[in-house]
């Protein structure tokens with residue numbers, strides 16, 4: 073169905089940060105399939121895990137023990153400092169699990185009409201519950217009635233949360249992105265997550281972080297919450313976890329980890345041997361090849377290089393980001409830059425109309441960043457000059 077406005081290009085193969093289209097033209101991929109292919113394309117560790125597991129066992133059922141699910145679950149919860157994990161097949165499904173978990177937790181404590189705090193400009197997915205949680209009317213329009221039970225506050229506004237806490241005794245959780253991705257690479261104040269943790273502790277709310285875009289090394293730590301030195305009660309992952317293999321995860325800690333019991337939730341495909349074997353290969357490779365550290369170092373270099381090249385440009389509003397999650401905000405809509413970049417052999421994205429979004433693979437090196445910056449800044453200068 074016509075759910076996407078597709079760009080006029082079809083890719084045939086990839087290797088590392090590079091993609092080749094069906095005409096043999098080469099592109100520098102600075103988007104990674106929207107924060108998915110953190111290890112780049114055709115990484116041997118992913119290929120080997122996938123091929124080996126496909127030849128051994130792809131699927132049985134969650135009514136049996138699943139050894140690969142246990143292995144990935146153990147490694148993931150250890151790395152995240154969480155206790156338990158539910159595996160799903162996508163980000164939206166991981167968030168659905170978190171939303172159901174928060175509601176069940178509330179009902180168990182006698183709260184009949186629980187509400188979850190969510191932010192303006194947020195993005196949590198396209199299923200009915202997750203689009204209702206999303207802070208973007210375009211995602212919701214036409215799909216009413218929306219799922220009830222979400223209270224919206226401005227992002228990075230602690231006073232609004234304090235007010236909601238006073239007025240709404242039925243709030244049971246906060247669901248929020250540590251950095252808003254689709255919303256325009258919006259970074260909150262440095263102490264935002266720490267303060268959210270304090271408010272949640274004081275109010276008996278679950279702190280649920282949507283790390284579907286920020287997780288898996290993207291921001292220069294394995295999980296973005298680690299920059300703040302806090303632990304959430306629930307964290308959701310997907311995108312970078314499978315490097316393209318569909319997998320989502322909802323991790324929980326403490327009381328939140330004990331909410332689901334047999335029959336509360338489930339998934340036929342979720343946590344199958346193939347997806348989990350690939351997820352483990354991705355996580356092990358991130359650790360073994362120090363890719364989180366590379367994301368931090370190359371991300372800092374990317375920000376510096378962009379600022380040096382674009383610093384005084386008229387029409388530039390801000391360059392911001394963390395690790396390899398970078399936004400360049402202009403003072404005007406700039407969607408046409410995506411096509412111009414494509415012509416120039418560079419894959420980028422524009423979100424929130426005016427923000428160029430860069431999410432290159434975590435394996436990117438300095439020379440490739442130099443090329444990315446040279447091509448992109450040329451395009452931006454041209455666009456702002458002739459717009």
Ligand SMILES: *Cc1c(COP(=O)(O)O)cnc(C)c1O
Nearest residue numbers: 162163164195196197253284285
């Ligand atoms: C992409 C994304 C989702 C949705 O993930 P899907 O796999 O497309 O369902 C949810 N939250 C955030 C922050 C995302 O970036």
